[in-house]
Amino acid sequence: MYRLNQRAWKILFAEVKKCSGQDQISRIELEIVIKRLEKLRQEKGSPAQIDELRDTVIDIYPQFSEKVLKQAAKANQAPGLFAKIKWVTIILGGSVGVVWLVNLPYPMIRRPVAKVAPILLLPSYMSMDYHYRGVIKNLQQADQLINRATSPADIEEGAKKVKAAQKHLDNLPVWFLGYYPQSYCSLFGCSWKFTLDEFEAARQQAARIEAIVFQDQNALTPFHQGEMAIKLAKQQYEQATSSQDREKAIASWQAGIDQLEEIPQQTLAAKTAQSKLKAYKRDFENARIGNFIAAAQEFDLAAEKLKLTQSQTASELWRQSINRINQVPVENPRYLEAQKLLAMYQGKIQSLVDPNSSKMIAGAKQFALAAAKASQNPPHTATQWQQIAKLWSTAIDQLQNIRVEEPGYLEAQKLLATYQTNLGIVETRLQAEIESQSFLKQANEQIQSLIASPPTDPQQFQGQIQGIINQLNTIKPGTTAYAEGKRLLALAQQRLKH
Structure with a gap:
């Protein structure tokens, strides 16, 4: 097809002649x-x-008629769709059967027709256009639904869109992908081209989305199973009346958490599970630690009933209590509670084999526990450190009364070494507190003296300020005087600069 036909040429040529001189x-x-x-x-x-x-x-001709240009442009257009259909209908004698025949999906029929009479393939072109657009639209929607899914409903809807896109792909005539329907596109202005690469890319994208949908849908099963297992395990734990029943519930609880953690990470189910796992694990850990303590208390109650008649069995039960308590980690909020129980159970075992020394050891531990509590959150005043030192000394005195021949002597010696070390630390802190308060007092006296009668000689004044700074630097960290000393030190150093 030439860009300017004979009819349009004649219209333009006539106007050109009019405009020319x-x-x-x-x-x-x-x-x-x-x-x-x-x-x-x-x-x-x-x-x-x-x-x-x-x-x-x-x-060349600014005066050229716009009306003539429009007539020429209209005359230059290709024959309209209905004109072509009319021409084809006349040629074929109105035979619809011929149109149906040439549009059958057989390359040996359609290819020759595409070269000499492409208008006959209009139904095929329209079908190709419809299915092609259907592929693009459904794949785009499926991709959005799957990759930005927020619920299983999005996954389900994405699966439907993939199936729809696949159906459109199946209806595209693959044999015709390398042939561009120029006649059809000249009439309807289509901007697409059917190429083999594009077709294969759409196939691959559909297959990829189908795989994601399959994986996401499969992942929902273990997700629901894991959540159900955790829910049932919580109910069993709350309804349990013994440590054995609670242990069974905890085992089911752990299995549910494991099932959630094994879900493939790239799936929606895994993302949803991750947002819940933190709470599940926290509740599980609290239940597990609670069961350790509850089981230890159950063993303790059973041991109390048997200690007078079956001391060996009672001792073994308390050892079971200790084993449970030892599984409570330091970072758990109930660790301090567990340690108190541990000390109590250890004392009860000792009381079975050595009532006298066990009582002394238990008493010493109580004084030691009181001293440890009082030592928390320093700094403390000298009076407080003296009270703490007295508690450690009392605990030490209790242990020193246990004789060598008594069964609890070895344990007493181990505790004695620890308590004496702790007493030494407290005495050092006490001495540091006393000295620091004394240094602070002396520094304050020097400051008051300097304020009351400042020397006239600047060098002498600077020397006295430096002496105060040296005095304040002797105050030790960790004492009640340290904060005030740091404040006065900063003021003195600032004064020394001026």
Whole structure:
């Protein structure tokens, strides 16, 4: 198809002649415009539109009629769809059967027709356009639903869109993918091209989304199973009346958490599970630690009933209590409670084999526990450190009363070494507190003296300030005087700079 047909050429040529003059310059201008129009007549491609026709003449003939340009542009258009259909209908004698025949999916029929009478393949082109757009639309929607899913309903809807896209793909005539329907596109202005690469890319994208959907849907099963297992385990734990029943519930609880953690990470189910696992694990850990303590208390109650008649069995039960308590980690909030129980159970075992020394050891531990509590959150005053030292000394005195021949002597010696070390630390802190308070007092006296009678000699004044600074630097960290000493030190150093 040439870009300027004969009919449009005649319309434009007639107007050009009207606009042209008779002088030499006018003849040159006429020749230029004629050459431009001839060039369009010889070029093959899409028909020239009104803007291109106007550009061809308007610079030479500004007075060129706009009405003529519109007539020429209209005349230059390819025959309309209905004209072609009418022509084909006349040629075929109105035979609809022939149109149906050439649109059958057989390359040996359709390829020759596509070359000589592509208009006959209009139903195929329209079908291709419909299914192609269906592929693109459904794949885009499926991709959005799957990759940005917030609920199982999104996954389900995405699966439907993938199936719809796959159905459209199956209806595309693969054999025709390398042939561009020029006639159809010239009529409807389509911007797509059916290529094998594009078709394969759509196939691959559909397969990839199908795989994601399959994996997401499969992941929902262990997700629901894991959540159900955890829910049932919580109920069993709350309804349990013994440590054995609680242990069974905890085992089921752990299995449910493990099932959630094994879900593939890239799935929606895994993302949902991760947001809940932290709470599940926290509740599980609290239940597990609670069961250790509850089981230890159950063993203790059983041991109390048997200690007078079956001391060996009672001792073994208390050892079971100790084993449970030892499983409470230091970072758990119930650790201090567990340690108190541990000390109590250890004392009860000792009381079975050595009532006298066990009582002394138990008493010493109580004084030691009181001293440890009182030592928390320093700094403390000298009076407080003295009280703490007294508690450690009392605990030490209790242990020193246990004789070598008594069964609890070895344990007493171990505790004695620890308590004496702790007493030494407290005495050191006490001495540091006393000295620091003394240094602070002396520094304050020097400051008051300097304020009351400051020396007139600047060097002497600076020397006294430096002496105060040296005095304040002797105050030790960790004492009640340290904070005030740091404040006075900063003021003295600032004064020394001035």
